[in-house]
Amino acid sequence: MRTVLIVEDEWAIADWLEVLLSENGYNVLSAGNGREALDILHRETPDLLLTDFMMPFLDGAGLVAAMKDNPATRDIPVVVMTSLLESVVRDRVAGYRAYLRKPFREADLMKVVGEILG
Amino acid sequence: MSNEGDRFSTGIPGLDTILGGGVFEGGIYIIQGAPGAGKTILGNQICFAHAAQGHQAFYVTLLAESHARMIGHMRRLEFFDEAAIPDRMSYVGAFKTLEDDGLRGLLEVVRREVRTRKASILVLDGLITVHEKARSDLELKKFIHELQTQAAFSNCTMFLLTSSLDPQTSPPEHTMVDGLIELQTSLHGRRAERELQVHKLRGSWFMGGRHSYRIAAGGVSVFPRIEALLETPSVWDGADGPMVPFGIAGMDKMFGGGIDTHSVTVVLGPSGSGKTTAGLQFLCGGPADQPAMWFGFHENPMALQIKAAALKLPLDARGDSISLLWRPQTEAILDEVATELLTAIKARGVRRLVIDGIDGFAKLTDEKNRVGSFLSALCNELRALGVTTLATAETDHAGITPGQPLAGVNQTGLSAVAENIIALHLAALRSETYRLMSVLKARNRRTDMRMRRFDIVEGGIALEIDQRGAEDILRGLSSQGAPPPPSPDPKLTGE
Numbered sequence: 004m005r006t007v008l009i010v011e012d013e014w015a016i017a018d019w020l021e022v023l024l025s026e027n028g029y030n031v032l033s034a035g036n037g038r039e040a041l042d043i044l045h046r047e048t049p050d051l052l053l054t055d056f057m058m059p060f061l062d063g064a065g066l067v068a069a070m071k072d073n074p075a076t077r078d079i080p081v082v083v084m085t086s087l088l089e090s091v092v093r094d095r096v097a098g099y100r101a102y103l104r105k106p107f108r109e110a111d112l113m114k115v116v117g118e119i120l121g
Numbered sequence: 122m123s124n125e126g127d128r129f130s131t132g133i134p135g136l137d138t139i140l141g142g143g144v145f146e147g148g149i150y151i152i153q154g155a156p157g158a159g160k161t162i163l164g165n166q167i168c169f170a171h172a173a174q175g176h177q178a179f180y181v182t183l184l185a186e187s188h189a190r191m192i193g194h195m196r197r198l199e200f201f202d203e204a205a206i207p208d209r210m211s212y213v214g215a216f217k218t219l220e221d222d223g224l225r226g227l228l229e230v231v232r233r234e235v236r237t238r239k240a241s242i243l244v245l246d247g248l249i250t251v252h253e254k255a256r257s258d259l260e261l262k263k264f265i266h267e268l269q270t271q272a273a274f275s276n277c278t279m280f281l282l283t284s285s286l287d288p289q290t291s292p293p294e295h296t297m298v299d300g301l302i303e304l305q306t307s308l309h310g311r312r313a314e315r316e317l318q319v320h321k322l323r324g325s326w327f328m329g330g331r332h333s334y335r336i337a338a339g340g341v342s343v344f345p346r347i348e349a350l351l352e353t354p355s356v357w358d359g360a361d362g363p364m365v366p367f368g369i370a371g372m373d374k375m376f377g378g379g380i381d382t383h384s385v386t387v388v389l390g391p392s393g394s395g396k397t398t399a400g401l402q403f404l405c406g407g408p409a410d411q412p413a414m415w416f417g418f419h420e421n422p423m424a425l426q427i428k429a430a431a432l433k434l435p436l437d438a439r440g441d442s443i444s445l446l447w448r449p450q451t452e453a454i455l456d457e458v459a460t461e462l463l464t465a466i467k468a469r470g471v472r473r474l475v476i477d478g479i480d481g482f483a484k485l486t487d488e489k490n491r492v493g494s495f496l497s498a499l500c501n502e503l504r505a506l507g508v509t510t511l512a513t514a515e516t517d518h519a520g521i522t523p524g525q526p527l528a529g530v531n532q533t534g535l536s537a538v539a540e541n542i543i544a545l546h547l548a549a550l551r552s553e554t555y556r557l558m559s560v561l562k563a564r565n566r567r568t569d570m571r572m573r574r575f576d577i578v579e580g581g582i583a584l585e586i587d588q589r590g591a592e593d594i595l596r597g598l599s600s601q602g603a604p605p606p607p608s609p610d611p612k613l614t615g616e
Contacts (some may be wrong), residue, residue, distance in 0.1 A: 011214075087203070106189040
């Protein structure tokens with residue numbers, strides 16, 4: 004079973020993503036911000052990371068930068084989910100695989116996840 | 122957002138005036154209101170105004186709408202600036218932290234984010250959730266106290282947004298914060314009017330009572346109550362200056378050479394008596410390069426231009442020196458309309474003003490006891506700004522009672538606002554209807570108060586040179602019998 008790590012500070016969105024991905028056969032891990040995500044990444048190696056952009060303690064840009072610095076996590080594909088324009092993400096996040104503009108539809112999410120995880 | 126000492130502007134039009142100059146740096150303010158009152162828009166608008174000045178703003182949500190939806194809604198408002206996010210304005214959700222780690226966890230989020238982002242404004246949207254999560258009043262008080270400490274030491278001004286609580290109880294945090302602003306909606310008949318009230322502001326005078334606000338494309342705009350704002354005029358009224366021409370041949374002579382520069386003249390009369398014509402002549406009667414303005418509730422600019430052209434008055438020829446403002450009364454807010462008027466006058470340097478239908482202001486509010494003081498404050502401000510004003514007001518069609526030429530004209534309440542009062546009458550004599558004019562009042566001036574007959578011709582009002590024509594009509598009226606007694610007219614009484 005493929006594992007997806009959700010990094011999202013808005014609990015309602017995080018809950019919705021957890022349910023949705025679980026129902027579609029994925030194992031789901033969840034973190035409320037980038038700092039919590041790094042803690043999880045010390046002990047787990049997910050197949051995909053879905054991250055929000057603006058979060059407390061450590062935002063999406065900081066999280067991805069930290070992942071890219073670590074050989075153990077640098078190859079985990081990252082999807083950035085945000086209501087901001089992709090140009091904002093592109094300027095601040097290096098090496099993300101896909102971008103989802105919030106609010107997105109279930110089908111859009113599953114399409115992106117499916118394309119990355121096969 | 123401009124800084125002035127340890128205070129700074131909220132960036133909300135009108136709010137700083139009510140707050141006596143903005144909020145204090147490092148202070149904590151509660152913004153309270155029912156759902157739909159506009160708290161979230163107000164919070165975002167304050168943040169974006171701050172970010173527009175190059176400062177850092179930070180928006181924390183608890184159980185509020187999702188950031189995606191919020192940003193989607195804010196995008197429709199003019200203050201929203203996509204480029205400010207995330208470097209100068211950022212959003213984080215902290216409900217999960219509050220759920221998992223309680224009030225201390227939330228404090229840690231605030232402390233860390235304020236420090237790392239160097240935020241000088243923080244909005245916490247959903248204080249009611251903190252209230253619900255707190256196990257006791259003491260825990261809530263400790264939370265507010267620690268927040269105050271953080272705000273003071275980091276020089277970050279905090280706005281806590283919360284839904285209205287039980288009005289019978291005073292939440293403990295109200296006694297601790299530096300300011301309390303309430304947003305509410307009042308129903309006036311079927312019409313809803315938004316109102317803002319500052320209940321508390323530590324360390325500063327503030328304008329008490331309720332003030333109207335509106336949420337439009339530009340965000341929230343607050344309109345201070347005019348009679349509170351202009352309790353004394355904004356500038357010193359020199360009350361001097363030369364007499365100015367009225368613009369109607371013969372009128373200046375009746376007034377002993379013209380009217381005072383700093384004066385308000387009210388022209389009363391029933392529909393069709395010539396009030397608008399008198400106003401147009403007054404408007405065009407000043408020096409060609411002197412800024413003049415028409416402000417009316419009824420006729421739109423096109424209708425006025427057509428009327429002026431029919432009368433051969435040089436309205437079009439005056440070009441930009443005359444501006445025409447039309448403000449339909451539908452859903453307008455009294456203080457908003459007055460603010461618009463005064464702002465336009467100041468911006469254009471208007472020296473000659475016509476208010477067509479001054480009684481229209483009274484129709485913008487259900488609070489009739491406000492109208493007298495409102496008009497008094499407005500007219501005092503116009504005088505202080507050096508504006509010569511002519512205002513029209515409609516009376517009923519009672520006509521003229523022989524021997525009582527002023528019957529049917531209710532002037533109660535006008536004395537306080539007007540130096541001069543002119544009455545226009547319609548007199549039905551057999552099958553003909555005649556127009557008559559009389560001066561009811563001219564403050565500090567020797568005035569010819571004898572009635573004049575007049576016609577409306579090309580060029581406007583043509584006033585007869587003396588009273589004989591008017592006397593002929595009055596004699597004729599006397600022989601054909603008196604009209605029924607006039608009904609009381611409550612307009613402009615302010616009662």
